[in-house]
Amino acid sequence: MLFFITNPAFLLSHRLPVALAARDAGYEVHVASMGGPAVAQIEALGLAHHVLPLSRTSMRPWTEARSLWAVWRLFRRLRPGLVHAVTLKSVLYGGIAARLAGVPAYVAAISGLGYVFIQGSGVRGVLKRLALVLYRLALGHPNSRVIFQNTADRDVLERAGAVRPGQAVLVRGSGVDLDRFAPRPWPAGPVTVAMASRLLHDKGVREFVEAARMSAARGDGLRWRLAGSLDPDNPASVTAGELEAWRAEGAIEYVGECADVAGFYAQAHIVTLPSYREGLPKSLIEAAACGRPVVTTDVPGCRDAIESGVSGVLVPPRDARALADAVAALARDEALRVRMGAAGRALAERDFGLDRIVRAHLDVYRALAGR
Numbered sequence: 587m588l589f590f591i592t593n594p595a596f597l598l599s600h601r602l603p604v605a606l607a608a609r610d611a612g613y614e615v616h617v618a619s620m621g622g623p624a625v626a627q628i629e630a631l632g633l634a635h636h637v638l639p640l641s642r643t644s645m646r647p648w649t650e651a652r653s654l655w656a657v658w659r660l661f662r663r664l665r666p667g668l669v670h671a672v673t674l675k676s677v678l679y680g681g682i683a684a685r686l687a688g689v690p691a692y693v694a695a696i697s698g699l700g701y702v703f704i705q706g707s708g709v710r711g712v713l714k715r716l717a718l719v720l721y722r723l724a725l726g727h728p729n730s731r732v733i734f735q736n737t738a739d740r741d742v743l744e745r746a747g748a749v750r751p752g753q754a755v756l757v758r759g760s761g762v763d764l765d766r767f768a769p770r771p772w773p774a775g776p777v778t779v780a781m782a783s784r785l786l787h788d789k790g791v792r793e794f795v796e797a798a799r800m801s802a803a804r805g806d807g808l809r810w811r812l813a814g815s816l817d818p819d820n821p822a823s824v825t826a827g828e829l830e831a832w833r834a835e836g837a838i839e840y841v842g843e844c845a846d847v848a849g850f851y852a853q854a855h856i857v858t859l860p861s862y863r864e865g866l867p868k869s870l871i872e873a874a875a876c877g878r879p880v881v882t883t884d885v886p887g888c889r890d891a892i893e894s895g896v897s898g899v900l901v902p903p904r905d906a907r908a909l910a911d912a913v914a915a916l917a918r919d920e921a922l923r924v925r926m927g928a929a930g931r932a933l934a935e936r937d938f939g940l941d942r943i944v945r946a947h948l949d950v951y952r953a954l955a956g957r
Contacts, residue, residue, distance in 0.1 A: 587951070588616045588666040590657070590680040592640050592673050594624035600697070600760040600868065601672055605633060607944045608951065613668075618660055636660055640675070654679050661687035668955055673697060678717075681724025691954035692730040697760070698865030698887060699739050721748040731950050733757050735866035738886035755950055758890065759866035761943030762875045762934055769877030769931055770852040772924075777917040778809040780854035780878075782847050782869045783861075785814045785824040790860030790883065792824075796906035797860075797913065798837040806914050810837065811854065813844035851876040855923060856916055862903050864888050870898075875934035879926035881912045897930035 589605055591597050597605065597617060609615045615633050619625070620640040628635050638656050641649060657679050661669065668691040671680030677694045684692040699717075725732055725748050733755050734740040740756065743749045779798075783789045791812070798810035817823040833840050844850045847869070851857060857873035857880050864887025871891055873880050880898030882888040892898035899916060901908040916923055 587613045587668040587670065588618055588661075588664060590618045590669055590671045590676045592620060592675050594619040594622050594628055594635070596673060598624050598627060601695075602631075603761065603940055603944055604947045606631070607948060609633070611948055611951075613951070616664065616666065618657070636664075654683060658683040658687055661689055667691060668693065668951060670951075671695065674699075674717075678720045678724045681727060681730075682720075685723075685727050689727075690729060691951075692727040693733065693950060693954065694725055694730065695733045696739055696743070696865065697735055698863065699742060718743075718746045718748060721746065725749055725753070729954055731755050731954060733947075733950065735759055736864075736887050736890040739865065755946075757943060757946045758937055759871050759943065760868055761940035762868070762871045762938050764875055764935060764939050767848045767851075767872045767875035767934075769927065772855060773853050776807050776809050777855045778811060778853060779856045779858055779913055779917075780811050780813070780851060780873075781858050781860075782813040782844055782850055783859060784820075785812075785816050785829065786820060786822040787824065788822045788862045790862065790903070790909075793860040793904060793906040793909055794858065795832050795838055797910035799835075800907060800910040801914065802837050806910075806917065808913070808917055809839060811839045811841060811850075813841045813847070813850050815843040847872055848876060851878050854878060856881060856913055858882060858909065858913065859888060860901070860903065860906075860909050861885065861888055864891075866890050871934060871938040874898075874930035875938065877927040877931040879916060879923050879930060881909065881916065893929060893933055897926050897933050 587608060589597060605615055616636065617628050617633050618636040618638050621637045625635050640653050661683050666689060669680055669684050669689050670693040671677045672695040681692060681694055721743055732749050732753050735758060740754050781794050785791050794812065801808050816826060832838055851873055857878045859867055859869055859882045861883055863885050866887050870880055870882060874897060880892050881901060882892060882898060883903040884900040885903050889900055894900045899912045901912050
């Protein structure tokens with residue numbers, strides 16, 4: 587079987603346990619992606635890797651046609667019995683190439699519909715219509731399943747006629763290691779609010795910073811800590827200048843890219859992600875597993891990662907004041923934070939454990955491959 591993914595680092599961060607479980611179940615596992623430092627790590631784990639000429643953000647027709655041709659050629663040469671495509675461009679190109687190359691079985695993992703589905707006007711509206719056409723082509727493989735992380739994304743593609751009845755499978759996220767992400771003692775000192783995310787405007791980073799400003803202006807006495815890295819290839823990325831201005835202002839503490847997210851959350855009392863739309867955010871299920879209450883937005887994906895009013899609080903998207911108010915209310919109520927944290931841990935154990943997610947993927951593979 588072949589995992590097809592644009593960025594190899596995403597396989598390591600979100601799909602590696604599934605790939606290793608497939609190998610242990612008897613599949614000969616290959617990975618195809620663009621190049622990058624993560625390739626060496628993938629190969630060190632004993633997985634065969636194939637570099638493809640891919641770009642995460644290119645929209646140039648000739649470049650994209652070359653990429654699709656290269657994917658088709660790889661599929662024709664390897665003859666995989668099953669292709670599992672992850673992330674938007676891989677799902678679209680992988681599905682089209684799998685049909686043209688006669689791949690027997692195809693799995694598409696929809697981990698969010700992408701930034702073009704956040705707003706439907708202007709350029710994004712045109713891109714959204716184009717994406718729906720490509721989804722219909724890519725997901726038309728006769729022996730395929732489409733894995734969704736939330737029902738809203740599923741419903742969008744079913745209404746658009748891109749997904750057939752019985753083709754969709756709901757798997758809630760990419761799972762969390764419940765031993766690594768476990769509750770730790772609450773930290774001493776002022777109530778600390780944490781956000782761990784790629785630094786994209788669509789993730790709600792601006793709202794996080796503005797809420798921190800509001801909190802400081804009214805003397806809430808909270809620490810607002812941000813972890814993550816810039817993504818200059820992404821059109822929604824925060825710029826280096828913006829980030830430096832925020833650091834200089836002092837309303838937030840920026841800690842850089844964080845390799846130890848569990849340790850980062852252990853130093854927090856509240857975790858937030860004010861995103862505009864998600865598949866099912868890994869950062870929030872990790873926060874739940876760590877026993878930390880969550881404040882997030884009432885949008886697809888984010889609302890699916892919590893139990894509203896039980897393990898966390900929902901606020902409107904793009905509303906920094908609502909975010910600041912919800913965080914302040916939770917900061918004032920220690921007993922509520924403790925209850926919500928415990929409820930989040932119970933939710934993670936029930937729905938988000940890594941073993942459960944891995945088994946769900948293997949069940950999909952067996953159903954398609956007849957194993």
